[in-house]
Amino acid sequence: MNDLDRAMLLSVHPRFATAILAGSKTVEVRRQRVAAPPGTTVLLYATAPTMALVGKARIAAVHVGSPRQVWTAHRVHTGISRREYDEYMSGATQASGVTLEDPVAFDEPVPLNALRAMGAFHPPQSYRYLNSDDLRQMARAGSAAGSALLGVLGDLVPA
Numbered sequence: 001m002n003d004l005d006r007a008m009l010l011s012v013h014p015r016f017a018t019a020i021l022a023g024s025k026t027v028e029v030r031r032q033r034v035a036a037p038p039g040t041t042v043l044l045y046a047t048a049p050t051m052a053l054v055g056k057a058r059i060a061a062v063h064v065g066s067p068r069q070v071w072t073a074h075r076v077h078t079g080i081s082r083r084e085y086d087e088y089m090s091g092a093t094q095a096s097g098v099t100l101e102d103p104v105a106f107d108e109p110v111p112l113n114a115l116r117a118m119g120a121f122h123p124p125q126s127y128r129y130l131n132s133d134d135l136r137q138m139a140r141a142g143s144a145a146g147s148a149l150l151g152v153l154g155d156l157v158p159a
Helices: 014-022 068-077 083-087 112-119 132-139 142-154
Strands: 006-012 027-030 041-046 052-065 094-112 128-131
Touching: 006 014, 006 112, 014 041, 014 052, 014 094, 027 068, 041 094, 068 083, 068 094, 094 112, 094 132, 128 132
Parallel strands: 006 041
Antiparallel strands: 006 128, 027 094, 041 052, 052 094
């Protein structure tokens, strides 16, 4: 599978999903190395209580470094306080700052129960990659869920 055949499914707290989709949070931080090239589509899964795919964005860049380096480079774009960042990164030796661009909110969020109805769907703790077969299966979930995904994924999900 090449990089053009996959997307990233990213679990985020609802307040961060809202901020990403509003454009006020442009960097998502993770405790591990993110190895996704610029241009990768990111599907945003808002965790409880929302529990739905709420939108998408695209990776502009990934900065991997120590937690201190990532904070220094991206703090004003993370949408979190230094205290929250330090608590999240406690014990981590590596961090990733994933710069997101072109956020698009789905007209209709795709709820977890609709995603599970089409197969064994499990939201990731942090993130996971989806290949074209995963994306095709999600888009063909039927009803509004399938329509929403087909409408935003376009070329990522070949017929």
